[in-house]
Each structure stands twice: as structure tokens, then as C-alpha cells.
Amino acid sequence: QVQLQESGPGLVKPSETLSLTCTVSGYSISSGYYWGWIRQPPGQGLEWIETFHHSGTTYHNPSLRSRVTTSVDTSKNQFSLKLSSVTAADTAIYYCARVVFTSKQIDYWGQGTLVTVSS
Amino acid sequence: DIQMTQSPSSLSASVGDRVSITCRASQSISKYLNWYQQRPGKAPKLLIYAASSLESGVPSRFSGSGSGTDFTLTISSLQPEDFATYYCQQSYGTPWTFGQGTKVEIK
Numbered sequence: 531q532v533q534l535q536e537s538g539p540g541l542v543k544p545s546e547t548l549s550l551t552c553t554v555s556g557y558s559i560s561s562g563y564y565w566g567w568i569r570q571p572p573g574q575g576l577e578w579i580e581t582f583h584h585s586g587t588t589y590h591n592p593s594l595r596s597r598v599t600t601s602v603d604t605s606k607n608q609f610s611l612k613l614s615s616v617t618a619a620d621t622a623i624y625y626c627a628r629v630v631f632t633s634k635q636i637d638y639w640g641q642g643t644l645v646t647v648s649s
Numbered sequence: 650d651i652q653m654t655q656s657p658s659s660l661s662a663s664v665g666d667r668v669s670i671t672c673r674a675s676q677s678i679s680k681y682l683n684w685y686q687q688r689p690g691k692a693p694k695l696l697i698y699a700a701s702s703l704e705s706g707v708p709s710r711f712s713g714s715g716s717g718t719d720f721t722l723t724i725s726s727l728q729p730e731d732f733a734t735y736y737c738q739q740s741y742g743t744p745w746t747f748g749q750g751t752k753v754e755i756k
Contacts, residue, residue, distance in 0.1 A: 575736065575747055575748070575749050575750050576693065576736055576738070576747040578738075578744055578745040578746065578747070581745075591743070591744040591745075592743075592744060593744065633680075633681065633683070633702075634681065634683075634740030634745065635683040635695055635699070635704075635738075635740065636693070636695060636738075637695050637698075637704065639692035639693055639694070640692065641692055642692050
């Protein structure tokens, strides 16, 4: 059974970098599929951040691209998100996910982790 | 960006009711349309992909239809566990975008 789990600080100061890690179990990241990040401000809708393949192909949300860095550690079966220069508008629940690229649906989601940007 | 507009934003219904939610894209997206259910405090769950394909393990009372710009999610007989918020998502062009959500509440 595929499971994803986000981890990282729940509080980040304005102007600093948000860093999250997604640990995948039940499936090897390097075996296929695409992977990605989605976020949801409290009480609001969903915003797609980025989707990538371990080979390096990446699809970005242009509104966040300049601040987003994604990395993959296949030896740990993990991938990570860094979002720089955060503001209060980046306060959200961050989800990591697996993406089926044929129709680009998100078939597995992590439980989500709330990151608050505040001094 | 492709804008996705859901209607209604919320609805009240009773157990056993037939419920339909619509999603309209700002341009044609062929059948690159997915539907998700989100219960409070939980991650979204995939229900329908490619506009009309039922995800494995999802009850058959859920169905999707449409192509181009207009899509519909239908729940044929609403069950207590179906009270949740539903989102559509287009995956035709980046950035992938979601509708604003439709909250299904108990009447």
C-alpha cells in the first residue's frame, strides 16, 4: 500500500525558507509515476505547486516557480520542497502526492502538514 | 491560466438524494478533468479521473461526465459519508488548477 508522509517545521519566519520532506513507502519513487506538492491555505481551496519525475522532468506553477526548489533522494525514497522568501500568504497545509501521468490525476496524497508563516 | 468554476458553491441534500455538481473550464480541456472528495481535516481523495473513469475502490454511485468545457459529478444516492467538499481539477495545461470547491451539507 502506497503511503506518503510529510515532515518539517510547522512554523517559519517571514522571509525565511520553508523546507518539507515527503517520505514514500510501499512504492519506489524511481520505479515510475510522477510526484508533487499541492497546498491549501486554511479554509480555502487547493493550489498546485509542482510535479516532477525522478529523471528530472519537472512541471512548475509559474506563480511560485522562482521560489520553489525540489529535490529527490531515491536512496531514502524521499523528495523535498523548499519555498524561499515566505510571507503570511504561504501559510497553508502542504500535501505531497503521487501523480498518474497518463491523465495527470493525483491518486495518492500525504495526510498534509500545516506550515504557519509568522514571526 | 485555465480557470475552473464550480457550481453551486454549496448545497444541502438528504441521504438518498441524487446530487450533481458542475465544473466549467475557461477553455477547452478535452477530458483532462479529475474530481476529488475532501472530508474535514483530511487529504483529498481521488474519485473520478479523465472526466468519467471511476478510481479503483470508489463506490459506483459516483459518476462523472463531460468534455471540452463542461463537466458534471453525480452522486446517484447520497450516503452519510458523502457529506464533504468536492473539487474539480484540470490537468490539460500548466499550471494545473482546481475549482473553488462545492460543499455538500446535510439538509
